[in-house]
Amino acid sequence: MGNVFAYPLEDRLYLNLTNQCPNRCVFCIRNNEKGVGYDLWLDREPSAEEVLAAAGDVSAYREVVFCGYGEPLIRWEVVVAVAGALKARYGVKIRVNTNGLAEAFLKQRILPRLQGLVDTISISLNAADADTYDRLCHSCLGPEAYPALLSFIRESKVYIPRVVVSVVEIPGFDPEPARKLAEELGVELRIRSYLQE
Numbered sequence: 001m002g003n004v005f006a007y008p009l010e011d012r013l014y015l016n017l018t019n020q021c022p023n024r025c026v027f028c029i030r031n032n033e034k035g036v037g038y039d040l041w042l043d044r045e046p047s048a049e050e051v052l053a054a055a056g057d058v059s060a061y062r063e064v065v066f067c068g069y070g071e072p073l074i075r076w077e078v079v080v081a082v083a084g085a086l087k088a089r090y091g092v093k094i095r096v097n098t099n100g101l102a103e104a105f106l107k108q109r110i111l112p113r114l115q116g117l118v119d120t121i122s123i124s125l126n127a128a129d130a131d132t133y134d135r136l137c138h139s140c141l142g143p144e145a146y147p148a149l150l151s152f153i154r155e156s157k158v159y160i161p162r163v164v165v166s167v168v169e170i171p172g173f174d175p176e177p178a179r180k181l182a183e184e185l186g187v188e189l190r191i192r193s194y195l196q197e
């Protein structure tokens with residue numbers, strides 16, 4: 001087991017806070033042995049201080065991204081502390097990659113805490129309807145997951161300047177329903193290739 005709390009990929013620095021996740025998606029990178037080229041399994045979760053120490057001077061990066069082999073907003077207090085410190089010290093752009101379920105999972109409001117700290121939120125939509133979502137994501141939240149995700153996307157627009165939703169191009173994928181839904185939600189759509197992060 002390694003403990004990689006921060007790792008660069010091209011001109012971005014990625015922060016790895018947790019392996020906890022309410023979902024078990026069929027396409028999860030955690031199921032892909034090669035992963036992103038780093039061992040992102042944690043044998044313990046880092047404190048905000050440890051993440052900041054691992055990140056170091058981030059002024060050269062285009063963006064700092066909270067992600068990990070798990071759902072970073074499950075540890076939203078650490079996201080807030082680290083994003084706040086990095087913004088204050090370096091004025092760096094901050095992005096959070098999320099499955100959009102942490103509020104429903106923790107039964108807690110998180111988005112208002114991110115206001116002014118997070119520039120972009122990239123939310124895994126994964127499907128344009130609840131049945132497909134359940135089939136792909138196997139959420140421990142069950143049928144509650146998809147409506148919670150949609151309301152998280154809508155709410156994100158209130159607190160975060162740029163909201164992007166993503167879907168994975170699994171075999172037989174038709175992008176049209178996702179395009180339509182993203183348009184209705186008023187957010188950008190990104191189509192990720194299968195096994196891409």
Ligand code: SF4
Pocket residue numbers: 021022023024025027028029030069070071099124137
């Ligand atoms: S939500 Fe993300 S981390 Fe969680 S199982 Fe799905 S792809 Fe993996």
